Amino acid sequence: MKKILLLANFLLAAGFLANAQESTPLEITGYGDVYWKYDLADQENIGTYFANNHNSVSLGMLGLGLKKTTGKASFVAELAFGPRGQYLSILNGDGNEGNEGNSFHIQNLYASYDFTENFNMTAGFMGTFVGYEVISPAANFHYSTSYLFGAGPFQNAGIKATYAFSEKVSLMAGLFNDWNVYQDFNGISHVGAQLAVTPVDGFSAYLNFLTGSSDGSDENYSSGTLFDLVAGYDFSPKVSLALNAADYTFQSEGGYSGVALYPKYNITENIGLGIRGEYFKEKDVEDVDGAQFTSFTLSGNLKHGGLTFIPEIRLDNNNKSGFVKSDGMTATKNASQVSLALVYAF
Secondary structure: HHHHHHHHHHHHHHHHHHHHHOOOOOEEEEEEEEEEEEEEEOOOOOOOOOOOOOOEEEEEEEEEEEEEEOOOEEEEEEEEEEEHHHOOOOOOOOOOOOOOOOOHHHHEEEEEEEEEOOEEEEOOOOOOOOOOOOOOOOOOOOOOHHHHHHHHOEEEEEEEEEEOOOOOOEEEEEEOOOOOOOOOOOOEEEEEEEEEOOOOOHHHHHHHEEEEOOOOOOOOOEEEEEEEEEEEOOOOOOOEEEEEEEEEOOHHHEEEEEEEEEEEOOOOOEEEEEEEEEEEEEEEEEEOOOOOEEEEEEEEEEEEEEEEEEEEEEEEEEEEOEEOOOOOOOOOOOOEEEEEEEEEEE
């Protein structure tokens, strides 16, 4: 009985301390998407992650997120179900036998603490700070994704600190595992940083840096140094322009570089039109020229409540004739596709 009374007193005290701090209601968010895509070569041809299935009404992903803030501490968790989140945006399974076929994945799981109004620390498994496009289809204007998105990291597990020098300048620095893994048996292997500036209203720029060494099991794919720039400017409530430029150099040979521009025009509050123009190049290896890609994507956004309808036309070119024609055998430099997607977010 004494043990029960002691436990009850402990729980009451813990509850009192928790209630003594300012607490926000639990936030629950989510999104889901389905799509249909038709490649004019009558097969899967442009493999840039997401919307790959040809001539099929297909699932994207279901994402469910939780966020809770108590005092200076906050917690974020996000689960992803479906092929977009499980098989295309993260390595399937955790390397342990029997877990390769799991039907869900943790996209985010981290906690943060505000030591002061200017200084914050965050630790856990987080969506990457690198790049312009993200995994969630609800956060991208275009439904298909860029070559830069597919080449860069998706998640970074680690610990990071952010200091805001002013309302216009902040700096993040952190220690991270290898790309896209929530556990790294070789230890923390990467260092990353982000300088964020918002000098004037409507303009923002983020200079990102990530460097480190993997164990070499994947041909040193994530061993190297990555520089990434994301910038955007709102010319008016209707017209905006964003940019993403990146350069990644392997420790051995190779890597990639590229740039993508995102002009967008909001016809009305619920109707928008956007273009993505991208150039992407694989770096030369042993005197062999790397492939070069150019891509042009025209997308519309028609919104009603939490629902967004995204019709899209995409034209790609590969100087190495990396695509195929409708016979499935003849190589060609050009590929094109159209797609229709429905995305709902709450």
